[in-house]
Amino acid sequence: MDQLLQHGLNALMLGGTYALLGIGLTLIFGIMRVVNFTHGELYAFGAYMMYMFVMLTGANFFVALVLAVVLGVALGAAIEFLLLRKLRGADIDTTMLVMIGAWIALQNAEQLAWTGVAKSIDNPFPAAPLVIGAVSVGWNRVFVFVVALALIAGTYALINHTRLGKAMRATFQDRDTAALMGIRIGTIHTATFALGSGLAAAAGALLGPVFVAYPTMGDLAAAKAFAVVILGGLGNIVGATVGGFILALAEELGAGYVSSGYRDAMGFLLIILILVFKPTGLVAQKERIG
């Protein structure tokens, strides 16, 4: 029972970051219909930015976190502006393949810059974990959970209670009509991609110090992000949030009770099963955003 609780607690922390990854991707995938292969690289970017600021320049941990996210947003905007703008009318294969090209270039650039050796990032939290009865959790993980929740709440508020969010929702529902209503689709796309990328970078910046940073870390993160998107339904923030926690729980239980090697397979198996048997996702009734 205690083991179960411990798994549950671990899943909470992990779930928050999976949710961040998933929300970012579901917005991009949903509003722009782009299979964003660079999503994982933004996650790695966030982690490496933390490494660079905290370990190389000695900056304050929290300042570094904010910087990493801001830079992630900027990188996302740059990718959209440089690569995707011109492909506005192209078919899905072309866009997808351009994203793959960008992914390859980005990942190898990261490898070139930081080498393949895993980098660990110091954190300012006490080493002794927080103990609650029979279970324990590190303070750094508690921090991650809290920040992730804050970001999720912030994104939800942005999408549902601001004008920008409203424009994004309109574009998701019906792009042509949104354009006719005066919404500048180009701006919305850049904003969406920037936001999604920022969330991915945030997830990386949060998890980097908990684990380590290494060049291919983005691949697994991207795969899990897709799993979360599919679990929660396209464009569905609440769904992605719930999906993130479900995935984390499935992984924890799978690793704990089946085999740790198959932990990462959980996400993929869930993807396959859901898409084949319930394509609209576990949470969503139909495709909607918000």
Next chain:
Amino acid sequence: MKTGLTTLWVGCLFSIPLWMTDPYVLHILVVTGIFIVAAMSLNLLLGYAGQLSLGHVAFFGIGAYASALVSLGFNVQLAPGIVLILDPQPVWCGMLSGVLVSGAFGWFIGKISFRVRGAYFVIVSISFAEVMRLVAVNWVELTQGPMALNNIPPLTLWLPGVGEHVFWKKPENYWLVLSVAVVSYILIRRLVRSRAGRAMVALRENEPLATSVGIDVTRYLVLTTVCSAAMAGAAGALYAHYIRIVDPDVFLFIYTVTMVIMVITGGKGTLAGPIVGGLIFGLLPETLRALAIRPEVQWIVYGVLMILVLYFLPAGIVPAVRQWWQRRRSDAAAVRAST
């Protein structure tokens, strides 16, 4: 005229080991050849049928493992009391198994691809390949996991009168791979120039119209994936018996990406596309290596190259060359007509 040129060209290819004796160059050609077969199989699915399959390496890897395991033999316990044993079989048997097992998985993917379309199929196909990789890593009893399957026997042919001949040397492997490539090309050519090929293309271009004249979507998706998977499995089997070591890295996504780059830059949906793409991206790493360029930079070049091709030659190199050639001919004809 065209057939004559093709025969001459193929004849030249066959003659290479006779005058090119550097084993390293031959090795590169063999590996490139294997990749070209895999790229041709992907082109059938991605180019002709328009299925965004990014898990193609799964079929390659399944073919490699199946062939290796059948020729090495295995002994696994599936469940308490249920043990599966196979004694080592001749290599040709292994290769056949590679083709058949891959084809079977292709059938399964084909069946579900009808329910899962477009971008979602991309995700499912990638997930499928990853699950295969993780199974290969974790089911150590069967696959030896990361320790790899070693000492896979090379192809052995038994010819009456000549006796047994083992394919140890590079030239023989080169001829084997070239033969498989030629046969694959012929099979694909026959397929795409037939009723089946037209059905695939029709489904890709305008599915509602295609179904209105009687084309069965599921049937042709399954046919395409089975053929495509079986051919990729053959490439995998060749790989297993040439490199003679197979480990879970054979399922890495990066190999799918390589195949995709070959097909897209060469020209998807054309017969020559994957060959041109395969030659470029099979031989490019070697030239870059000769220039002492780091592998990371090499991949950055690939990524950028692919993006450039997609922007400026979206249909690929082969169609662009064809168009240019056509324009030159019509320009020349116009000039002749006006003088």
Next chain:
Amino acid sequence: MTNIAAGQGAFLSVEGLSIRFGGLVAVDAVTFEVREGEVLSLIGPNGAGKTTAFNAITGYLAPSAGEIRFRGARLNGLKPNRIAELGLVRTFQKTSVFGGRSVLENILIGLHLRSQQRPLAILLGLPSVAREERTLETEARRILEFVGLGARALELGSALPYGEQRLLEIAVALAARPQLVLLDEPVSGMNAVETASFMAKLAEIRALGVTVLLVEHDMKMVMGVSDRIVCLNQGRIIASGTPAEIRRDPEVIRAYLGERYARAHG
């Protein structure tokens, strides 16, 4: 008003067809039949449910209620390709051709059901496949000649002017050798000359023994080619009969031209 009831021996019988989208009733208990060899036209104002009914009959939409039978076989729930195998082929309201393929290839694709090639024979390169390909090409050219596109055989489908694309559409449908062809607004966007030419072509198609179910807005054409007409409005049949009867029918007039006109001329 001639009563059109669904009989047992009807070629195509549509009985009580209803199609609902959520709360919206697009087609409401529509019953009619098409007799072998005739040309039946489905008319009605925009949004009357004509194309929706077409989609249900040809398997692109699942009916909420009702029975659709073609020569006795029940069509409900069948996939469009299966319905085509049974002899029922449709064209689409929005011009639908294989734009990236040549005109000849478009017809060859249409000839899909007429071809026997099996995958194994194809892969083995058996001579029967090459023989059949030659036969198919001859047949394709013949069909192109029939619709008047013979000279366009090697051009890209998307390169044809609008009127010829519509002809190509018909040709592709005919290639599948249907016994009943459903044409969805075949002359929309055509000028008077093209329409007249199409009407003549339709007569030739009839002469081939093909039954035709037509959806159209062009009244002149409808009156000119139809044996019988069924008029829909807001998902229901409001009138049916011969062209002469329909022309005089007050309900039809009211549906098309409004209440005031009907009263003024009633």
